[in-house]
Amino acid sequence: MAVSDRMRMLIAALMLACGLFASMAPADAHPSPSSQVFLTVGASTIAAEVTLPVDELKLAFPGPLLDASGRWAMASDRQVAAYLAAHIRPVAPDGRAWTVSVARVRWELERRPADIVADVVLRPPPGAPPGTLDLTIDAIGHQVPNHATLVALRDGTPGAQPRLLGSLYYGHRVVRIHDVAPSPWAGFGGLFALGMHHIAHGTDHLLFLLTLLLPAALRADGGRWAGFAGTRQLVRSLLTVVTAFTLGHSLTLALGATGLVVAPARPVEVAIALSILVSAAHAWGPIFPRREGWIAGGFGLVHGLAFASALRDLHLEGTRLAAGILAFNLGVEAVQAMLVLLAAPLLVLLARTDYFARVRQATAVVAAAMALAWIGVRAAGMAIPGFA
Numbered sequence: 001m002a003v004s005d006r007m008r009m010l011i012a013a014l015m016l017a018c019g020l021f022a023s024m025a026p027a028d029a030h031p032s033p034s035s036q037v038f039l040t041v042g043a044s045t046i047a048a049e050v051t052l053p054v055d056e057l058k059l060a061f062p063g064p065l066l067d068a069s070g071r072w073a074m075a076s077d078r079q080v081a082a083y084l085a086a087h088i089r090p091v092a093p094d095g096r097a098w099t100v101s102v103a104r105v106r107w108e109l110e111r112r113p114a115d116i117v118a119d120v121v122l123r124p125p126p127g128a129p130p131g132t133l134d135l136t137i138d139a140i141g142h143q144v145p146n147h148a149t150l151v152a153l154r155d156g157t158p159g160a161q162p163r164l165l166g167s168l169y170y171g172h173r174v175v176r177i178h179d180v181a182p183s184p185w186a187g188f189g190g191l192f193a194l195g196m197h198h199i200a201h202g203t204d205h206l207l208f209l210l211t212l213l214l215p216a217a218l219r220a221d222g223g224r225w226a227g228f229a230g231t232r233q234l235v236r237s238l239l240t241v242v243t244a245f246t247l248g249h250s251l252t253l254a255l256g257a258t259g260l261v262v263a264p265a266r267p268v269e270v271a272i273a274l275s276i277l278v279s280a281a282h283a284w285g286p287i288f289p290r291r292e293g294w295i296a297g298g299f300g301l302v303h304g305l306a307f308a309s310a311l312r313d314l315h316l317e318g319t320r321l322a323a324g325i326l327a328f329n330l331g332v333e334a335v336q337a338m339l340v341l342l343a344a345p346l347l348v349l350l351a352r353t354d355y356f357a358r359v360r361q362a363t364a365v366v367a368a369a370m371a372l373a374w375i376g377v378r379a380a381g382m383a384i385p386g387f388a
Contacts, residue, residue, distance in 0.1 A: 035140060035149040038162055041131050041180055043318035046122040050084065052139060054114040060143035070114065077105040084118050087139040092128035099123040131180045136173055145170045153180055188327045191311075195331020198310050204272050204374060205303055206339060211367045212241055212279040212292055213343055214360050217351035220289035225360070228351040237292065238340055244293040246336070248300020249307055250329055256308025257325050266378060268305045273374035275299035280368035284361055307332065 036051040058065040061083060064074040081102035090098035104119040124130050140147045148169045152162035166175040199205050216237035219229035255261040278295065281287055288295060311328050350356040 034167075035137070035147070037137060037149060037151045038154050039151065039165070039177075039180070040154045043320075044123070044130055046090075046130065046133075048088075048120040048122055050088070050118045050120055050137070050139075052116045052118075054109070054116055056140045056144055056147055057116060060140045066109075071109055073107050073109070080105050080116060081118065084120065084139055087137065087142065088120060088122075089136040090122050090124075091134045091136075092125055093132055093134075094128070096125040096128060098125065098128075098133065129179070132178050135175045135177055137168060138173060141168060141170070141173065151175045151177075188323060191324050191327035192331040192334075194310065195307075195328035196335050197331075198307060198328075199332045199335045202306075204276060205306075206335075207367055207370065208272070208276045208279055208299065208303070209241070209245060209296075209336065209339065210343065211276060211283050211364065212296060213238065213340070213347070214283040214363060215286065216241065216292070217347045220286035224285055225357070231348060234344065234347060234351075237290075238344060240293040241296045242336060242340055244297035245300040245303070246333060248297040249304030249332070252301045252304030253307045253311070253329060254325050256305050257311040257328075258321065259312065261305070262312075263305050265306075265309065266381060268302060269378045270375055271299075271302045272306060273371050273378060275302060276367055277371035277375070280364045280371060283364040283367070 035053065035056070038049045040047045040049075054065065054070075061075065061080075063079070066072065067074055084105075085100045085102050088100050090100065092098065099122070101121045101123070102118050103121055106117045106119075108115045108117060122133075124133070135151065137149050137151075141149060146169075148167055150167050151165045153165050154162050165177055165180070168175060215225050217228055217231075217234040218225040219227065219233070252261060256263075278287075278299070282292070282295070307328070311324060350359060
């Protein structure tokens, strides 16, 4: 092997090491002067997040980029976007060029060293595979020969580390990307865990379900809750409420995650708090005895819209979106099932005691108080740490 070849391999190894360090470093610091490109493959496009260090870019940009203080941009977003689009060149295996469009440019000048971050959409020509291409990015490298650009793949799973695909440096200006379209089931476990985390930390969702289940073991008599209605009645009530709630939130989760139904966040959050207030009133005294399933299903539609916002932010597409909805929903159901399995024996034991009425009423009062507080906070658009 020639000395120059060995040096080139050494440089490449160092660049890859820098890339791995960059992917693990805290987000408030750019650990090296290299550029970074994170790719997310969709059903028909590739989304690229391109991070360029300003100190390096100003050596290549055709005109002043910042003022003398380094705090104010002198180039417009449109100029930067046009420049980047001209220096990002994806090519299909048959030699046809992809379409490059820069959706957004962000100046992160408060960071040291400062960065410019661009959201770029790469679209293949008709008939070309979306996960196979040759990618050239020389926004800085065409003027700064020793500049490196690291290219990594994100699979769209929250918390997953990007996978390094390669690096661009002097003498190696093209990254060959082959068949990187992720499997529809990639990240299934991560999305399942996200669903579990979302409802486990969603006190309002769990409080609605738990409060609605409080009188499940009781029978209604003359406008009040009477004694224990039997284990069979309890099991029937639990299955009815949980199934109806599942059907309701699953429907709007799917519609919301696909973007077919998008509701403003504030009214949805207020409606969720209202659902707790209604279930608390019913736990105090029967408002809709043996019709809890309809209430669970109706308010489940609202809760599903809140679930969908967490999934929609991942920007999944096609079969990956379908698999993601399934995984997320199964995570939600797993926590619900654990709640029911814990609550059912306690409800049977408590319903047979003389003091269950006081426990039920006290719980209903606490739930109603929390619901009223949530309604006020959310309707006013206030953000109180630990109480949102």
